[in-house]
Amino acid sequence: MTEAQEGVKQKNPWHRPVILLIAFLMVIGIVALVAIAVVQNKQLPQKLKYGIVLDAGSSHTALYIYQWPAEKQNDTGKVQQLEACKVEGPGISSYSKEVTKAGLALNQCLDKAKEIIPEHQHTETPLYLGATAGMRLLRLQDEQQSQRLLNSVEKFIRLYPFNFQGARIIRGQEEGGYGWITINYLLGNFLKDSGWITQLSGGKDTETFGALDLGGASTQITFVPEGDVEPEESTLYFRLYGTSYTVYTHSFLCYGKDQALKLLLAQRKESVSGTITSPCFNKEYTRNLNVTAFYNTPCILGLPNTTQDIIKVIGEGNAEECRKHVRALFSSTDYTLTSCPFNCVYQPQVQGEFVAFSAFYFVMNFLNLTGKEPLKQMKDTIDNFCARSWNEVKDNFPKTRVKYLSEYCFSANYILILLTEGYNFTSDNLNKIQFMRKIKGNDAGWTLGYMLNLTNMIPAELPSPRSLTHTSYVTLMVIFSLFLLILLLLTLLNSRGLLCRAQKGI
Numbered sequence: 001m002t003e004a005q006e007g008v009k010q011k012n013p014w015h016r017p018v019i020l021l022i023a024f025l026m027v028i029g030i031v032a033l034v035a036i037a038v039v040q041n042k043q044l045p046q047k048l049k050y051g052i053v054l055d056a057g058s059s060h061t062a063l064y065i066y067q068w069p070a071e072k073q074n075d076t077g078k079v080q081q082l083e084a085c086k087v088e089g090p091g092i093s094s095y096s097k098e099v100t101k102a103g104l105a106l107n108q109c110l111d112k113a114k115e116i117i118p119e120h121q122h123t124e125t126p127l128y129l130g131a132t133a134g135m136r137l138l139r140l141q142d143e144q145q146s147q148r149l150l151n152s153v154e155k156f157i158r159l160y161p162f163n164f165q166g167a168r169i170i171r172g173q174e175e176g177g178y179g180w181i182t183i184n185y186l187l188g189n190f191l192k193d194s195g196w197i198t199q200l201s202g203g204k205d206t207e208t209f210g211a212l213d214l215g216g217a218s219t220q221i222t223f224v225p226e227g228d229v230e231p232e233e234s235t236l237y238f239r240l241y242g243t244s245y246t247v248y249t250h251s252f253l254c255y256g257k258d259q260a261l262k263l264l265l266a267q268r269k270e271s272v273s274g275t276i277t278s279p280c281f282n283k284e285y286t287r288n289l290n291v292t293a294f295y296n297t298p299c300i301l302g303l304p305n306t307t308q309d310i311i312k313v314i315g316e317g318n319a320e321e322c323r324k325h326v327r328a329l330f331s332s333t334d335y336t337l338t339s340c341p342f343n344c345v346y347q348p349q350v351q352g353e354f355v356a357f358s359a360f361y362f363v364m365n366f367l368n369l370t371g372k373e374p375l376k377q378m379k380d381t382i383d384n385f386c387a388r389s390w391n392e393v394k395d396n397f398p399k400t401r402v403k404y405l406s407e408y409c410f411s412a413n414y415i416l417i418l419l420t421e422g423y424n425f426t427s428d429n430l431n432k433i434q435f436m437r438k439i440k441g442n443d444a445g446w447t448l449g450y451m452l453n454l455t456n457m458i459p460a461e462l463p464s465p466r467s468l469t470h471t472s473y474v475t476l477m478v479i480f481s482l483f484l485l486i487l488l489l490l491t492l493l494n495s496r497g498l499l500c501r502a503q504k505g506i
């Protein structure tokens, strides 16, 4: 070794053991840093909150239990449906003559809610009951009786430990509006993506979807139109997560699928023997209608011609003819509650995507028409189904409830005409409708939106930007630690190169 080389070796601070020690300490430091980040920022077990909504529909009642993490209740998409319990028997409005039974029928589902929700949270769990078109009709017929029925149901629910917020008949506009909130909340359309990467890149505004609900006694259409909305009673104003929405909504009482069928059959003048034929039922199908029960609805004005107690309906199975009968329901009629149901109701041109749920889904799903099939294919499928004889249909679908099965021909034609001639969808935009029962495990319907609104879970303004999520934090820690490591290695290699070159005297 020359003198010069000896000198370099002695002067060089990057002496091998020192470098190794520094490298070792740095690695230890980085590992410790990441470990602390992971352990210290570990998500604490979250407290869960619960809410219950009873949907007292015209055809049945359902109880929904929702659950959400207490700390994140103002985020979008955090509330999840935990349970949907179908109450045995008909809707509460059918108990108008025996009001005490309406509450009793709820006990199975309320007991289930008691089991599912932890006992210590029962008293803090809000419970709402909203009644829809069945009760609206009963109120029209007999306001006092409808109130007595609600009082009786309330009395029964108060026997349970939940934080009961009362039973009420919700307005058609609310039913439409809350359905619209539900689907857009679940689809995540209200809030720009709140992830930090999206926030840094400016985020993206999503359009809302329209909502189409077809119940037993009413149907709702709700969407954000392109231009102005009028009149005032069809307009809803929402401010959600910092954005204002002007929403068109309309609810057609008596145009749910059960009441519409009554209207349809009431058009037919029965023979003296009390028989009517209908193209909206499969051939060979017959049904006996109890006149008193059948005409016990404010949707039909007037009484039947017949003096018989029973009207016999005979199916003819002809979809084309059926659509003619359905069309007649949409124009001016003098025997229905609403003299000019669709033609006289203002509706802006439908625009954007739609989600159609409840009976829209049940019926289209049965006919395998939920895949955005073209109008022609929809018609062909429905025509073929109606043309089949009742005996053949029954044999083919032995497990389907006869009540539903026998009405699919009518219901499908009704939906087709309602969408195209009631709501004015065309063959060009019919494929903008998605028929859905559930969105991310939650039933599509008004109940979730109702609860979100009443518990103030959707803030008017955008929540202040949150600090990093746990995952983002750990990811950043790992990335920056890797940076440091690479830097250290490069320095190490560089210093060794210098050392070698110095040793070689370059």
Ligand SMILES: O=P(O)(O)OP(=O)(O)OP(=O)(O)OC[C@H]1O[C@@H](n2cnc3c(O)ncnc32)[C@H](O)[C@@H]1O
Residues within 6 Å of the ligand: 056, 057, 058, 059, 060, 091, 132, 133, 134, 214, 215, 216, 217, 218, 219, 256, 257, 258, 358, 359, 362, 363, 404
């Ligand atoms: O909104 P309102 O008008 O008060 O009525 P509802 O809430 O009781 O109405 P649903 O959406 O529960 O049901 C709508 C209709 O669909 C019927 N229905 C329910 N399940 C069905 C199925 O699987 N197939 C066919 N029809 C079905 C039901 O009898 C009603 O006539």
Ligand SMILES: [Ca+2]
Residues within 6 Å of the ligand: 057, 058, 132, 215, 216, 358
């Ligand atoms: Ca409903």
